[in-house]
Amino acid sequence: MAKRYPDISDHGLIGDLQTAALVSTDGTIDWFCSPRFDAPSVFGSLIDAQKGGFFRIRPVGMEYVTRQLYLPDTAILITRFLTDAGVGEVIDFMPVAEGPATDRHSIVRMVRVVRGEMTFEGEIQPRFDYGRAPHRLVPSGPGAKFVSDDLVLTLHRVGDPILHGDERAGKVEVVDGGVKVTITLRAGELTGVMLESGDVDARQISEDELIGTFLETRRYWRRWNDRSTYTGRWREMVARSAITLKLMTYAPTGALVAAPTTGLPEQIGGERNWDYRYTWIRDASFSVYALLSLGYQDEAEAFVGWLLQRIHEGVGSDTAPLRIMYRVDGSSDLDEETLDHLSGYRKSRPVRVGNGASDQLQLDIFGEAMDSIHLADTHGLELPHAGWMKVRQMLDWLCDHWDTPEEGIWETRGGPQKFTYGRFMSWVALDRGIRIAQSHGRPASMTRWVHERDRIYERIMESFDPTRQAFVQHDGSDVLDASLLLMPLMGFITPRDPLWMSTLEAIDEALVSDSLVYRYDPAAAPDGLRGSEGTFTLCSFWYVDALARSGRLDEARLVFEKMLTYANHLGLYAEEIGLTGEQLGNFPQAFSHLALINAAVNLDYQLDHGSGDVEPVLRRGRRID
Incomplete structure (x- = not known):
């Protein structure tokens, strides 16, 4: 029986x-x-579960257990059903839509039996516009x-399928x-079905066409995966x-x-339920590091182009040059x-769409944006x-505003502060701008940038x-903040500096639970929201890198290996991990996966070459051939 x-x-x-x-x-x-x-x-x-709508395919009339896996090196998902009577599979994928934006999207669901005999029930119950819009069912040819x-x-x-004309046709x-x-x-x-978004005539798809679409999708993903270095x-x-x-990634x-979902809670039954179906400057900028480290230059270039468009649109406006x-x-x-009409995941309300944090001032995004631009350079x-x-105008603006109270990386709703992370990343922004200007002889307010950076x-x-x-987290506070684990990675402080070593030890004691890392302590630093939250997977992978750079390589590798055990059965992570190892928050989370990639790449290098060294391909400040 399916869980509700x-x-x-x-x-x-x-x-x-798309x-x-x-x-x-x-x-x-x-x-x-x-x-x-x-x-x-x-x-x-x-x-x-009552109002949201679903599309289910499962065995009926028998007990079963399920197993899920991806077809290796692809995004094709196989759900296997194991019963006493036989073994069946539902194979799910979406044909890739790489080109211009389109309203036509297809979900293909192939059903097959690999052993014995099984009866499957498929039920499709769409609920448009988050369950708010009515719809009509209209017969159309062989479909609907x-x-x-x-x-x-x-x-x-x-x-x-070949049913030999017997009663199994259902x-x-x-x-x-x-x-x-x-x-x-x-x-x-x-057998199977294809569900297509778009007002087209329903048709009967041949088995050859179905298999051809499957093979084309498999070919795309394996070719893409093979590009990894x-x-x-x-x-x-x-x-x-x-x-x-x-x-x-929106092609x-x-x-x-940040994630393809909204409303999945950071605490079951709590109110920390946000809409993550948007592009955060911070998250996406970190992806440039991950993509380039794997050899995906085209994807990194596409995002940097998107980022520069946002800067071009924002500079000269009455607000900050970049929104978060x-x-x-x-x-x-x-x-x-x-x-309000939705009950929320396991009664976790409210369910939100849109994101009120979009109007916040968060100064760290300028550092993350400039770091990705510099890395691409x-x-x-x-x-x-x-x-x-x-970019020059944006950095001139930052010179005037880096000491402004702001909401910070974690988008707290407890009022603006002068966050250390925002200042540190403002330093990164100016530092990377200075490096680009010096490297290429570009015009810049160099004296001012250097003065403000210092x-x-x-x-x-x-x-x-x-x-x-x-x-600590901000002026007037003694609260520790896991975002500061990035200080050595970004080159703000050397990983063996006594000031950093003692900071890492303090984070060990206050924010680390085995391999899991809290982003901060809400009880010590009220964030304007009720309830608690789990540990942040992003911060746990940052912790791996900080340990390795500080000479604690054995610990770093053990923490990384432990973090891998918290992935789900397919290797996917949500935003947070609860006390008993459960995934919490929107799923899957881009930040978690790009942090895993960065930690793996950095840890590999340091295990091979010694802690504290910097990766030759991604060395910050100059290109390494």
Whole structure:
């Protein structure tokens, strides 16, 4: 019997590079938005089992256990059902839509029996616009259409399997505006459906066409995976993380969403339920490091181009030159709305769409953006003149505003502060701008940039807390913050500096639970929200790198290996991990996977060459041939 709300970790991700769907281990698609990541959901039973809608295929009339795996080196998901009577599989994928933005997207669901005989039940119950919009079921040729005011889903049927004319052909029922189909298959028989978003005529798809689409999709993903240059110790996990990041990239613009879901809670039953289907400057900028470290230069170049467009649009406005997040097309209309009609995942309310944090000032994004631009520059992706002039204006703005109170990396809603991380990343922004200008002889406010960079450095050093013997979250606080684990990676401080070593020891004691790292202590630093949260997977992988650079290589490797045990059965991570190892928050989380890649690449190098060294390919400040 299916769980009403499966665990967050009980899912795999499929997608076509413009949108994505989650498939649970019982064969249910319980999350899918169309035509792109941030569109309203069509299937949303993950956030309301009664009103959200679903598309389920599973055995009936028998007990079964399930296993899920990806076809190796692809984003094709296989859900296996094991019974006394036989073994069956549901194979889910979305044909890749790499080109311009389109409203036409397809989910292919192949069903086959590999041993014995099994009866499958398929039921499709779409609920448009997060369950708010009514729809009509319209028969269409060999299939059907689900018609709402703003979107049409067309169900195409795959040609009948070889059933020898017997009673196994099953039946079709109309249930609650949806369709339920029952069919019995024997070993070697194959059937399936294709669900297409778009008002087209339903048709009967031949088995040859179905298999051809499958082979084409497999070919795409294996070719993409083969482009990776990573040859280190953790190839399988790194490859899966890379494919997952690719699945969360909107191909028409190169923008990376933080996660393909909304409303999945950081605490079950709590209110920390956010919409992550947007592109954060911070998250996506870190992806440049991960992509280049694996050899995916085209993807890194696409994002940097997207980023420069945002800078070009923002410079000269009445607000900060960059917003902290955007939609995948670069627009910034992210007004937050509460979906009061939805019960939320396991009664975790409210369910939000949009994101009210989009209007916050978070100074760290300028450092992350400039670090990615500088890194791209060292790999031959140099800024054109117009791009550099906009970057120059942005850094001039930062010189005037780096000491402004802000909301910080964690988007707390407890009021602005002068966060150490925001200052530290402002230092990074100016430092990287200075390096680019010096490297290429570009015009710059060099005297001013150097002066302000040095002022920031001195201000941070002056704020070192002598009681905690650590750098702390913000002025007037003694709270530790895991974001500061990036200080040595970004070159702000050497990893063997006594000030850093004592900070790392303080973080060990206050924020680390075995291998798991909390981002900060909400009890010590109220963030304006009720409830608690789990440990942040991102911070745990940052911790790996900080340990390795500080000479604690054995610990770093053990922590990394332990972190791998917290992945789900497919190698996927949500945003957080709870006390008993459960995945929490939106799923899968881009930040978690890009941090895994970066930790693996850096740890590999340091295990091979000694701790504290810097990777030759990604050395900051100059290009290494």
